[in-house]
Amino acid sequence: MIELYYWTTPNGHKITIFLEETGLPYQIRPVNIGTGEQFKPEFLAIAPNNRIPAIVDTAPADGGGPLSLFESGAILEYLADKTGRFLPPTLRGRAETLQWLYWQMGGLGPMAGQNHHFSQYAPEKLPYAIDRYVRETGRLYGVLNTRLADREYIAGDYSIADMACYPWIVPYQRQQQNLDDFPHLKRWFEQVGARPAVQRAYALAEQINTAPTVNEQSRSVLFGQGPATGKR
Numbered sequence: 001m002i003e004l005y006y007w008t009t010p011n012g013h014k015i016t017i018f019l020e021e022t023g024l025p026y027q028i029r030p031v032n033i034g035t036g037e038q039f040k041p042e043f044l045a046i047a048p049n050n051r052i053p054a055i056v057d058t059a060p061a062d063g064g065g066p067l068s069l070f071e072s073g074a075i076l077e078y079l080a081d082k083t084g085r086f087l088p089p090t091l092r093g094r095a096e097t098l099q100w101l102y103w104q105m106g107g108l109g110p111m112a113g114q115n116h117h118f119s120q121y122a123p124e125k126l127p128y129a130i131d132r133y134v135r136e137t138g139r140l141y142g143v144l145n146t147r148l149a150d151r152e153y154i155a156g157d158y159s160i161a162d163m164a165c166y167p168w169i170v171p172y173q174r175q176q177q178n179l180d181d182f183p184h185l186k187r188w189f190e191q192v193g194a195r196p197a198v199q200r201a202y203a204l205a206e207q208i209n210t211a212p213t214v215n216e217q218s219r220s221v222l223f224g225q226g227p228a229t230g231k232r
């Protein structure tokens with residue numbers, strides 16, 4: 001059984017997509033990051049970075065005790081190894097897939113996240129910051145568009161690289177991007193979005209939370225963090 005510590009955000013959706021695709025049994029443990037549940041000691045014991053997603057695998061392959069993990073890329077890689085799905089077993093296939101997974105983790109996710117922050121949430125509209133992250137998001141969309149020009153999925157067959165990138169393209173309008181400027185990316189986006197497992201993952205999110213996570217109350221919880229945050 002996989003216990004998934006989850007909230008309804010792009011990094012959370014990556015893991016529900018994987019779990020829905022594979023049918024691996026899982027239970028959701030909602031962590032409302034807007035009300036500060038990411039600072040509860042029991043969550044910090046699993047996820048010391050006070051961020052979702054995190055998992056506990058109650059039956060790891062080595063037969064040992066429960067194994068906990070945070071960081072969505074590490075979780076996807078672990079679950080792919082556990083199930084033997086969505087990460088090719090070959091040396092080159094694995095390297096290529098992980099390369100794009102970490103491109104998402106180090107590039108698309110953080111840059112689109114800053115784009116959301118400065119465009120939507122920052123109390124001051126700072127033109128330099130907005131321009132910087134909207135442009136960088138656009139550059140990364142361009143990289144993905146070029147990559148998808150001559151292939152169906154990001155790295156060989158549909159893989160954890162696609163599952164990591166897709167939820168970060170879903171909010172493309174909030175990121176001030178026009179998918180018509182990226183036709184190969186648009187084709188891939190529609191193809192991935194039509195997968196039944198992806199649709200189940202997003203439908204599940206609607207059952208767990210329909211309110212925006214960032215509002216007046218949650219603003220200080222999410223954006224007021226500093227060195228003392230999460231100290232135990």
Ligand SMILES: N[C@@H](CCC(=O)N[C@@H](CS)C(=O)NCC(=O)O)C(=O)O
Binds near residue numbers: 052072073
């Ligand atoms: N690199 C991390 C990022 C996780 C992350 O930023 N999670 C956000 C939601 S998408 C979160 O939990 N935020 C809570 C907070 O800011 O306190 C991962 O991919 O798992």
